[in-house]
Amino acid sequence: MSLVETGWRQFTFFEKHNVYDPNNPKCRFNGLKNLKAFRSVSGVGFTVFGEPCGAIFKLSRNLEEYCWIAHKRSLADIALAGLILATVGEDEEGINSLVKLWQLDRIEKDAPFCIRVIRVCPLLGVGRSTRACAIALDSSLQHIAVGFVDSSVIYSASNIKEKSGKWLTVVNGSSSGPGDEITGVFLTWIAAQDLCILYCLTSTSVLSFSIANKTVANKVVHDAKGCFRDCWSFNETRNQLIVGSTEMVHFYEAERSLTADPDSGKGRCHALGRSNEKIQLIAFHHHVALLTRQPTAIPSSNEIWTYVVSIYDTEGQCVAFSCAIPAVSRIFLLDNVLMVLSQDGTLSALTEKSISSKLDILFKKNLYDLAVGVAKRSSVSSEHLPEIYKKYGDYLYRSGDFENAVQQYTETVGYLEPSYVVKKFLDGSHIKELCMYLEVLHAKGKANSHHTTILLNCYTRLTAHDKIRDFIDRNFECNIETAVQVLRAANFTTEACHLCAKHKHHDALLSILIEDRADYKSALKYIAKLETPQVEECLEKFGKCLLINSPEETMKLLSDKACFSQINSLALMKVFIGLPSQCTKFIETALKKDKKNNEKLRNLLLELRLRQWALRDEVFIYSIWVVLRKYDENLEESLELCQLFNYIPGIIYIYKKMKRYDKLIEYYMRQNKLREIVEFCEEKNSRDLWIDTVVFASRGKDIDPDEIKFLLERIEATNSIHPLVVLEILSKSDKICVGHVRDYIVNWMEKQNAQVEKDEEAIVEEETKMAEIEEQIDSITYKVQIFQMNKCSACDTSLQLPAVHFLCKHSYHAHCLESYSEKADYCPACIRDSFNERMQSDKGKDFSTRSAYVQFQNEVNESVDCMTLISSYIGDGLFDSWSKENGSKTENEWTSPQSDTSTMNKLNVNQFEDQSSEKTISMSTIACNPFLTPKTMNSGTAKSVQSTNPFDVDNDSKNPFEEDL
Template structure:
């Protein structure tokens, strides 16, 4: 994978100005032999064995003599600790390794404490160290020598508890680099001038010989570790190679000799001499570093390379050779052999983006932003700029792809305006669809998208849009409205059903599609409350189009037996032949079939009633039909509305209205407070139907009305019956009401008012025994005109006979009534008059005899009273009326001729003799006294006299009675 020719100046370079103190030694060439960084400091080892610690200002904060002999050629600072490892070499002796605790100072000398000292063995061979690596816990260290040997040191060097050394690798080529790769196993990567080897030194596979990873080696200092991925980076003249856990990865072509390779953040740091001075790659001495002295007089190339994104972040020519590369405080530092230090500070990300924008490198900018971990909103800014750039180049499709990626942080109107042209409508549709997928669409966006579909007549796209199985991603009302406006009624209904907008479903089916049967079938499958709302809203049109089924739905709902219908999919298991399966599926109505094809029904049971199709049965899937399932479940509970609420729906449908009313009345769930409305309205509808019919049909409806009123305990207000009967000219209704109320006289009068003589005769015969006053009225009616008299016939004699027998009228009153109109003749009443006169004569004679008898009795009583007051009375009784014994003195005699022993009377001693009464006659005397007392009291009650006189038809008899009570008697006289 070749690195692109993109080169940028992403780093600001500045030379570090050293302070005028001990740091000045850095400026002297040859003083610095090793440099490392870590824990916020820079550590510099010198040829005289001194370690100097520099601060961020490059001031020496501490210096100590680490080794007495030899130059410090290698160091390692353990990040996050105060531990420092130093190695000093003296060719006359073995290299010495020391571990220092920088935070622990010796009291006598004030220098850091040396935790351990260890001479590094190389089989007693005096060869310089060419590579060094150590684990962060210092449990293992590896030292490579120029003779091709690698020594591994194991032990607790931090606490000086001893260490073991072993030569783990030997080769004929010198060691050019060593790196550890930690993981489940710890692997030591060994680089020579000719090959790359791996050696497991900890974990599974430990103890096995080194394995060859690559047959090509690398130069000294051309191997490093990527701290992010822990992969080993190797720089060769042809490319940059990465070695991971599974071997070598893809190379990144970057040709040119490489003197030093290091890593910094996401970059590979490469130092290369000029190509003109480069030696052939096959020269092992050059690879090992021989010839570096010649390079001191030549320039070198310093490059920061991003291998992942394949661009050069910085490149420059240095007049002096690079000796050390370190990174600390977020910056990269290089030390030259001339003692100069250069700082490389990465520019802010915004500046880097500006540089990329200037060169229209938007793809790289996007990749760079993703690598840097910018949030989505910042990345989308780049994508928008990229889209604008592509749009300006008329690459509309690719531009749209960028806008789609940045859709979450882009103002949609900015993009939509660009693609409103008809030629770019497909791009616009793509953007609008993505807006809906991201739930960022407004009602205007939905409208625009649906308009685009309509403009292209792309029904498939429209179907896909509205039938998306995901959550609602657009404005529902807008989508439905646009579908209806565009004539896509099926889609509008489906959309409304999918999202539970039942009212809209019914509205579309009725108002737009004119599918009345399907609408009713849908309503019948809704929950009771929802079904009621839609039924009442569209009752008029449904009754107009499908009266029978709509009426049945009304009946079910208002009689509390409504139950949402449920359906099932039936898949025939074999092709129907003749009538077998066809007969079974015929129960599904065409409306339900059409509705199921249009949209998913509520309460749809997707489990087939038949076995699922397999094999050759798959072809029958298209024959699947929908049938209504019968259910034994009880009807759901819901509040049944008052029947009156449905009356207005049946205004123009009287026959259906009657069916509805009759069903409600016959329902077991009818409430008492609804009966009045139902019976009254049904009575009215019967009369209404009768008024529009003739002859037999009219009579049939009137009979229904009559039977309804004749029922016992019907809750119809009589005034309503009378009013309705009058308005409909239904006389029987008024008659029935008056009959139920006992208004027999009114019934008779209604017949006479219309000169219905036969009706009057029937009423007289039916009600006369209970209402005697009808006979005098009948007498007056029958003699009111010659026609009526002729029509009445012999009924007049019957009336006169009844009046005479029951004494309903005085003879004089009868004569006066008959003579009023001069219609009746003497011949008609001769027999009546003769009988009446004879009866009166007999009665007069009888009364005279009675008077004479009463007069004689009165005179006799007066004489007796006179004798008692003026003549003596002889008592002849011999026995006591109480004890029936012979009378013996003392004896008490009463004027009533009753005698008693005084002892038998049981009277108190203090009772006067005048107050003693005969025990036998005392009861009769008390009655007479009470009657007399009542007469005296009533004689003073003039109001009672007037009331009796007012209520009586025979006033003379009343006056005579009150005279008999003594009303005219003298006050105070018995």
């Protein structure tokens, strides 16, 4: 509790000026001269006065007057809710109080329209006749309360404009009431609790009731000792009841009336107008206007009383205005302006000064604390507060109160340039104050990197580890990189690590651990906890340093991440520069899981091992072969690496693996490796390859006789080229002499002589056979044939008629012949022997031509034993020929498309399918097929086929004897 006389400062924040008549500006307004008002209520743009005689007087903001008679005999009280005015009074003699509701914006018969009339005396109960003296309306028009002279109070919750609801007796004056006349009632709705608060005031007490669902839920007895009729007011802006008792002015928050707490009836109070008699109290905005009177202190004055109008700022605890005005009749609000009505009918207005004027008054007196409060309560506080705080801070700084000064400066953050304050406290003796300001600057997100640097430097100078940790934990918005640099420079590495970890600055944290603290194990543990993308970035940047200083732990981390395919192994290769052994180990691990980069990793591993082999480290030869054989797909880059390091075994292996035999031969030729070429020719057994090899040998400048001899021996052994072709090719060489090929020629001539002798013997033998056959033909043709067979050649039983005899000396029963042969014109035994001989002679023939298929069809049609015929064809390799030719094609894939023509033709012919389209028949097929007739050859060739015969005069593409152009 504070006393005005001793504690509150007094100012003149209001100006008093006279109100003049709008119709006659030179004369003061006196339209209320004869008004005997005892109650007044203010609305939007108007004020309503009530006279005891029952008249209602309305004054607008334009000072327009309007009057009508509400009650014929007397008026007790009025209440306003929007444009609905409620009056309570008497229209008749005796006690018969009426409540009337008036709609002020609807005028009928020179008076507002009366919506409703309620007789309230019967509502108290049978046998009771008590005069009503107070009324209250809620702004929603859903609640109404009426007070009586015996302290009774009734309440109704319904739409009072439309119907009469049930009335609730809140206070029964005859039994439980205080017994005093009700001096005021007021209703306020608490939306959050869905209930209504009803205040009841008498001259001796103040009560409040919480009403929910038309039931009194709670009753609170307040500590004020009652008040007179005009000495209370309700501030709807703050939902606060203000009661002016004899000694004090009490303030009660509506929300405190909701609980049954014994202290809920106690409110804030101030001794306002304590030494004077209170006449009237009005609350508006954050002010309380009080009209008091006291005996006049001027002996010569005719006035007995001196009236004082005071306006209090209860939050700022100051007197905003106080003035003695003679013969005051009433104070009231008109459009939120406090008006003073004198007994002579003149009006005075108390107008609040502008915020700038009020601040100037306070600044002159250095009352900056009050200036702050005044600015906050104004509607333009944001415009003035920063300047007030700045001036307040400057004043305190000049006074030497640095701690409080910096507190004021902190309120200017965001408005005042920070450098203005920082410069004031850069002195070493003001580090604490500077820290306070910079902390607020960071907390409000207005700090830059320089402010962060200054603050952390202050902390480090104070060795305030707790402050630094608090700075980090409070998540100030600042430049993290700058903060880390400052902490590292001051050797506060623990705090720097904490800051980096909190804001996920992984690079900075690892840099501290590795470069400043050399704590490699902690760095590795931190990396292991990161997400995969961050792991890759950190390892790329710090991996090499970790490998050098902590190789085992680093390799374990790399291997673990690589094994679970969590990192891009290829991106980490630069980490291993200069560390081949660790790189090899890592790649071997990564190859097991990193399928995406498998090929590139394999080539890197191969390159590493080739480099080590190039340093004459023969240990890695086996490792190179492991890589080449284990990862044998997409070998192009591997080939380039082997060529780069001239690793001959790898080059040869890759060429063979890729089946690029032409490139392999070219490589051998460039390396002048004739013996290797010969061995490869033996492996592939290709005539064209042999010819190319002989040509290469003939053109060689440095000819080794032993290699020429080896070449000729292998050609002779494989019999792949005709000796004449070999000799013709070698004859073009200027380096090869006859002595080099002497043995080859002699051996060939000896073989030719032996073959001639063998052929001559065969001719003699065949001539002998032909003579015998001619004798048999002559005997059958010209001599009598005697059939002397006694047994059937088929069933080997005695021959009986009917019998069939053949010139071949075979005889059959007629029924046996029919059983063994479908054709009676042929001997079954002889035709079988003839067929077998023919099949024996035709072994190795080509079944892939169409003529062979036609011949097979004819033989089946003519055969007497079809099953035997088909069996013989199968035995002669009818179906084996395709497999052989397919295998031959696989072995000769390195040859040119021209050399594969005959093979492809054979594969494309189905000897058991009736071909409707013409097929291409190669010269090799014609040469080896004895069944192919000239007609078939002519009709079966759709286009010419390039010959592979080196002696073909029409085709020189394979002629080794062609002169070089």
